[in-house]
Amino acid sequence: MSGEATDAGYAIEIRERYQDVFRDRWPVSIDPKPDELLSSWLHRLAIANGLAPRSFAGVLGRGDGMWSPRLDLRLLPHVAAQLSEQTGVPHEAISALAMTGCALTPLLLPLREKADRNRSTWMQYCPRCFADDEVPYFRSCWRLATRISCFVHGRGLRDRCPACRSGVAAFDQGELVPQHFCARCGFDLRRASKVFVKAPARRLERSIDDICRVEMAKGSTTIGDLTSRLLRAPIIAGVSLGKTLTNLSTSSRIRCFEWLADKHVSWLTEDEDDAVARRRRLVLAAGGHDRLIAHFADFMDKHQASPRSVRSPSTGADLAALLEAYSRATDGGSERSVPVFLRPRADKIVKFRR
Ligand SMILES: [Zn+2]
Ligand SMILES: [Zn+2]
Incomplete structure (x- = not known):
């Protein structure tokens, strides 16, 4: 040597x-x-x-x-x-x-x-x-x-x-x-020193990660639509001078997520198939996988036989099954059946433009 x-x-x-x-x-x-x-x-x-x-x-x-x-x-x-x-x-x-x-x-x-x-x-x-x-x-x-x-x-x-x-x-x-x-x-x-990211932006990040895992686990044909919406997120947020998500530094993407975090989620759901849009809204409104599971378990405790096993699913496939069960339990998937804590906020609307 x-x-x-x-x-x-x-x-x-x-x-x-x-x-x-x-x-x-x-x-x-x-x-x-x-x-x-x-x-x-x-x-x-x-x-x-x-x-x-x-x-x-x-x-x-x-x-x-x-x-x-x-x-x-x-x-x-x-x-x-x-x-x-x-x-x-x-x-x-x-x-x-x-x-x-x-x-x-x-x-x-x-x-x-x-x-x-x-x-x-x-x-x-x-x-x-x-x-x-x-x-x-x-x-x-x-x-x-x-x-x-x-x-x-x-x-x-x-x-x-x-x-x-x-x-x-x-x-x-x-x-x-x-x-x-x-x-x-x-x-x-x-x-390297700590970088602070506001909690709502981290919740949005977690939700997006969960949505990606669910749609991949389902072998969903909508994954292409999802990735193109995500790539355009900085253009919607107006923080990028036309650059897409993958071209921005981490600090610019943090600013982008912080801006999007308190806006309506239509940029990720608009014009999408009802079931897909509903699934994305559920995860986004709950703020991610763990919180949605906790909400769901509480909901089932109150309304049905207690499904304790739903408290710890860990894969995208489990989460997809959970969301489907949740949709069934909440009566056919109409917007009205989404409990208040999971309804998206409608005060600030961001339109997704193609
Ligand atoms: Zn260096
Ligand atoms: Zn770490």
């Missing part, structure tokens, strides 16, 4: 013979973390094996630049097979880390190496999650433009290094430095 000590750490040369030396298995295998993104696991795997992420690209036969974020979007079968053989991690587990063919692909932040002012970068992070992690890693959900805060810590996500304003560039890290240190200036991202 060849490594040259410098003041900044170890400058690692690409080992062209790495594959020859470790023909069957790489020395160290690591398990993916919950909701970890493929590129994050690859960067950790590289460092665990004594290679900087930039050099590891060569081991996998990848080129320069955003080699690992590109694999997130399209994991080539032969690369997946190589990773599985060399690490012993099952093929399916590796494929599950990539976002290949995800129905929410239009909502992913575009791959951009440069972090121009006010524009999106490709990746977000929560400094508190990094601080709590035994080994800091990037979550798949942070790639979505619809995500502006951390559901665990209730704080805003960040999309830049607060010290040098660069976007996350762990794919280009040339030294043996973990990915929670900025690849451009070395700042420890765990030390």
